[in-house]
Amino acid sequence: MSASPVSCHPAAAPAHPTQPLPAPSEEDGLPALQHKVLHSTGDPTEFMAELERTCAALPQRINADPEGVERGLSKLVLTLIELLRQLMERQALRRIERGTVSDDEIERLGETFMRLEQRMEELKVIFGLEGEELNLNLGPLGNLL
Amino acid sequence: MLYLYAIINRPVTPLPPLRGLAEQAVQCGERGDIAAVYSQYHGAAPRIEVAQLWRHEAVVEALLDRHSVLPVRYGALLADEAALTMLLRERYDRFMAGLARVAGRVEVSVRVLWPATPVVSAPRPAADENGRAYLARRMAEEQAREARLREAHKRADALHAVLDHLAVAHVRQVLPHERVLLSAAYLIPREALDTFRVAIVALGQANPDVRLLCTGPWPAYHFVDGE
Amino acid sequence: MREHLLAERDVTLLDLLDRILDKGVIISGDITISVANVDLIYLGLRLLLTSVDNLEAMRAGGPTLRAASEQPFHALPSEVDQSSALAQRPSSAAQQPHRRACADAAEARDRS
Known part of the structure; x- marks a missing residue:
């Protein structure tokens, strides 16, 4: 789940504003692919950040180099932990709303989730991952978190 | 290996001369009313590179003028012609339905x-x-x-x-x-x-x-x- | 002006990436896809997600456990566009065996 060889991460080629787009030339019998923007209000660059994020969530290859694999796997594991943490937390909030937990239990739940969140923050720092990176694009299901 | 670009309805006229990934000539494998558009491919799975992505897209778009086109996701490889034949046979009905959906x-x-x-x-x-x-x-x-x-x-x-x-x-x-x-x-x-x-x-x-x-x-x- | 054109091209490229890497005919099984590794995880997560959500639905159901388990897929994540039939179709096949498993689990709970 780590960065693909070339993707739309800021450091890589495609998204770089000064990189000319090597569209196929007419000699290949292929049409030039340039004029795809049918309409845009405002500055198209406003969309760049959002589109880059979309692309960052695309299926990516696990890199062959050991460092890439480690990062990719830690990202996947942390993503799953974060998913479970958020699901449990939301479930707890729902139970509280319904009033099916005692005062004592609320205190203990809160204490636990608070510490879990702190620990997640620490792990993210250790593995050099940003919050948004701990998400997966599930295609038709939207994003995981 | 074969690199796959798209599934199209069977060409009534020959494909225009197109160059696909790695400058290979784009070919067409037919079965009944459908055809798979591919080119020969050697080596490891294609990397995600801008020029390559555009090449894939350009081939698909070159087909759009005269065909109904089901675009294939970038990076799809088939082992050989036999695998292609099997693919077209097994998914024939689904491809036909898909082509009908995107036609025009x-x-x-x-x-x-x-x-x-x-x-x-x-x-x-x-x-x-x-x-x-x-x-x-x-x-x-x-x-x-x-x-x-x-x-x-x-x-x-x-x-x-x-x-x-x-x-x-x-x-x-x-x-x-x-x-x-x-x-x-x-x-x-x-x-x-x-x-x-x-x-x-x-x-x-x-x-x-x-x-x-x-x-x-x-x-x-x-x-x-x-x- | 030149910069504007560059931006348009970059935007176009990113839109292309979104399509060409993520959508289109997937032919796994017969062929190798360069992102096959992740496609597997993708599918696995989809199942996991559904099962966790079903679990939630069943728990939330409490006394109406059976009712919840009969239609477990009303409890899809909120991000899912419920109005889009096309968006949902690809995952339905993967969910079928699961639906049965969940119904079984619910029945087992009912009996106990």
């Missing part, structure tokens, strides 16, 4: 950014925050998030309704990210492209607080059978 139609992409301020987490709590206070804070955040989601759906539905009646099918996501109100793909008849563009321009004028980006026409990537 193109995909248009619409993305909408909205200015609404994202939900910001409450200020970092005091170090001695207790469990109860933590959950109360999380509860408030959760409610704000849900309210924002409801608002986004209301807004996105209104925008979508204007475009939807021009389309035969759509795929959309509401609030896939904080600033993205709507990310959608519409399958429209090719001849409706101008009408769609006019509708987008009008939509932009009627909603000056959002930013619209409309691109296309694309091959119907979002409207092929998932598998």
